[in-house]
Amino acid sequence: MRRWVPFFILLAAIWGNSFFFIKVAVGSLHPLQISFGRMAIASVTLLVVLFASGRRLPRDPKLWGHFALASTVLTTLPFTLFGYGEQHVSSVVASIWNATTPLCTLVFALLLRSERATAARITGLGVGFAGVMVVLGVWEPVSGGELTGSLACFAAAACYGVGGAYLGRFITHRGEEPIVLATTQILAGTVELAVITPLAGVPLVNLDVPGEVWGSLLALGALGTGIAYLLLYRVQRIAGVTTTSTVTYLLPVFATVSGVTILDERLTWHQPVGAVVVLVGIAVIQGAIPLRRRAARPVAAVAAE
Template identity: 35%
Template sequence: MLALATIWGASFLAIKIALGELPVLTLVAHRVVWAALILWGYVLWRGLAVPRDAATWGALLTMGVLNNVVPFTLMAWGQQFIETGLTSIFNAATAVLGVLVAAAVFADERLTGRRLAGVLIAFAGVSIAIGLEALGGLDLRSLAQLAVLGGALSYACAAAWARARLGHLRPQVAAMGMLTGASLVMLPLALAVDGPVALPRAPETWAAIAWFAVAGTALAYLLYYRVLAVAGSGNAMLVTLLIPPVAITLGWLVLGERLAPSALVGFAVLAVGLLVMNRRG
């Protein structure tokens, strides 16, 4: 879990660095295409069965849009205008939104009193992190925060879609398939909006792409499924709480970012809400 939190936490820094040279859609195209190629290699090397029916590939395409295209794009766009650590804090709201989406979609995921209390506490934390001044008007910074929260909501919807439509697939195959679907969407989109997909010139941009595509996407998915298998979904949720401290620290050390005290207080309240939701008994 610590390794996974470190990989994902550092990915926020890598994205921020790459945004210095690459437009958003081109960045996301690099992320999903390289990761898809790596996971195709893994699936073929392991001899895992690749889906052959159109219905499954349609579901994987939808998953790629919900879990990759929409959140990667919204969060990368938002990160141009807000700090790395703050992006990771709003990303942590995925767990809260996931509970709400699951309660709305699945009969066995009802919103108990404990879960509702955790959701309300967590949303209070998000509101504190956004700040009262941001709630009073819409500027680029406010829109960026809303964009990142929109990405978190897309992740939550993707989790429900995966449970409903992709439960019959091996997790590694599902990850490969959704990234393939995401690539089929992002490449034409990046070409249409940004022009020919640019190859970076700066070595640090290449290093950033290598990190968020290879480690932060392809490797991280494989590692995440390993954590799920060993620790269970409840403990795996704790990774969500470990990511922001990594991202905040790296943003401070490498980029000199400083978060407002309200953002740190908001994350602490959000963390309490997540722990209340996940408490057994």
């Protein structure tokens, strides 16, 4: 077994089950409280790792400015949107919407001209977004709440797409250690939420919640946001960015196991089918499914060998 595989599977399990923990917490907490709680816990986790490794936070104000923007679309908005979304849709459906992130990333990379438009990419986008329509079940009547929840989760995935394109354009090439970048991003997002949450009329902390909600926040912060980042960068160093990006495809698997077996959630037939169509579109974009087959070799040439 390749040495990155256990870390890869563990990362997928942690992120896949994050949707389960959000579903547990959203029954007692406002989505902004969930976002702030997980970010604050993640900040403490990453700061401990950062200082234990002998590294320090960056002093470049320009880098902090970039992260103020990046953290908005990579943490503050998507974490909160998934919280709002899971008030109306299941944790499994939320994880399926999250799997559209590579499609959204490519769209914004094309808009920023950091990626070139090719036939495979355009075709893959078309197939992928057709899958989105299948997941949504556009031919069936959809309740307002379910539609709102699905759109919130899709918007969260789109935020990840914007953030991924922004990181690639302005941040990741700078050469700082991954733990430094991760900690800076999470700290910036924590400060944003510490300001936004009270302004929205929501208390930062609600102490009157069941123990399982506190456990979910701890899991979301320490594992789903803190430790997960460390696993992410470890796999990236060993296996590369392309291989690491495929972790998104496994998240619905783990989310389905926890959602169906523990939360007793139900799926309609078109949701997993649409998820498969989305993954086919992503595979076309990444070249795993070629658009053209190699031409057959001439008979004469074969006979001459």
